[in-house]
Amino acid sequence: MMKFTPSHLETLLTSLLVAAALLAATPHAIAQPMNGYRNRVAQYQKTGGQVPFGWFFGVGGSAIAVRGQVGGTERLEGGPGSTIFGGFHLHPNAALEFSWTESYHNPAVVDTWFGEAVDYLVLDGLSVSARVYLGRMLYVATPYLVAGVGGYSLSSTNFGLDSTGTGFHIGLGCDFWPTSWWAVGVRLLRRSISFDPPAGAAGDFVLTTMGLTLAASLHF
Numbered sequence: 640m641m642k643f644t645p646s647h648l649e650t651l652l653t654s655l656l657v658a659a660a661l662l663a664a665t666p667h668a669i670a671q672p673m674n675g676y677r678n679r680v681a682q683y684q685k686t687g688g689q690v691p692f693g694w695f696f697g698v699g700g701s702a703i704a705v706r707g708q709v710g711g712t713e714r715l716e717g718g719p720g721s722t723i724f725g726g727f728h729l730h731p732n733a734a735l736e737f738s739w740t741e742s743y744h745n746p747a748v749v750d751t752w753f754g755e756a757v758d759y760l761v762l763d764g765l766s767v768s769a770r771v772y773l774g775r776m777l778y779v780a781t782p783y784l785v786a787g788v789g790g791y792s793l794s795s796t797n798f799g800l801d802s803t804g805t806g807f808h809i810g811l812g813c814d815f816w817p818t819s820w821w822a823v824g825v826r827l828l829r830r831s832i833s834f835d836p837p838a839g840a841a842g843d844f845v846l847t848t849m850g851l852t853l854a855a856s857l858h859f
Contacts (some may be wrong), residue, residue: 684766693728695754697824697852702828703742703762710836715760715846718744722852726770734770736785738749740765742850749797762848764791764830766808782813789833806832812852820859826852 701720708715720742728734741761746752766789773782794800812826827849834844 675824678699680701686716693731693734695723695727695734695856695858697822697854697856698723699824699826699852701740701742701850701852703744703848703850704814705744705846706849710842710844711834711846713745714759715744715762718742718746718759720762720850720852722854723857724854732772734772736768736770738766738768740766740850751797758795758797760801761794761796762791762846763794764789764806764832765797766790768808770812779817780813780815782811785810785826785828789830791834802834803837804832804834804844806830806846814856821855821857824854824856826850826854828852 642654656847657788660661695818699722701722702717704717705715720740722738722740724736724738726734726736740763742762744762745760746757748840749758768785768787770783770785773784786807788805788807791804791806792800793804795800807829808830810826811825812828814822814824816822830846830848830850832848834840834846
C-alpha cells in the first residue's frame with residue numbers, strides 16, 4: 640500500500656500546480672504547430688486519415704539522482720540510465736508517450752560462479768505519459784510539460800528481482816528541430832515510486848528520483 644511521505648507529497652503538489660497552470664493557459668499560450676506539423680496535418684486531412692499523423696520514436700541517455708528514500712535495505716545512489724520511447728500526437732499540441740527506462744545504481748564487487756563481477760541495482764520502469772506543448776521558440780524549439788504513471792522493478796544484475804512497485808512522474812522538456820522529421824531534446828523528470836517491501840525489510844519502500852535525459856527522436 641502506498642504511503643505518502645513528504646517527498647511524495649512534494650511531487651503531488653508540483654503536479655497539481657502544473658495542472659492549474661495548464662487550465663489557466665490562454666489559447667494564445669498553447670503551442671502552435673511547427674511548419675512540419677502543419678504539412679503533416681494537411682496531408683492527413685487530404686487523405687481522409689489514411690496515413691499516420693504525428694507518430695514518433697526515440698532513444699536517450701540519462702543521469703539519475705536519488706532525491707529521497709524511505710525504507711529499503713540499502714540506500715540507493717545516483718547512476719546512469721537509458722530510455723526508449725515512442726508515441727503519437729493526439730493533437731498538434733498534445734501527445735501520448737510510452738516509454739521504457741533503466742538505470743544502474745550502487746556498483747559492488749561480488750563473487751559469482753565465474754569469479755568476481757560487478758553487481759548493480761537496476762531500476763526498470765514502463766510508463767505512459769501525456770505531453771502538452773507550451774509554445775514555439777524561434778521556430779526551432781518546442782518546450783513541453785509531461786506527466787504520467789508507471790510500473791517499476793528493482794533488481795540485481797546477479798541476484799534477480801528484489802521488489803516491484805508503482806509511481807507517478809512530472810517534468811518538463813524541450814525538443815529542438817534541425818528538420819521537420821527529427822529532433823534532439825532535453826528533459827528533466829521527477830519520479831516518486833512506492834515499492835513493495837524488499838526481502839529483509841519491513842514497511843514501505845518509497846523512492847524519489849530526479850533524472851536529466853538527452854534524447855534524439857524521429858517524427859513521421
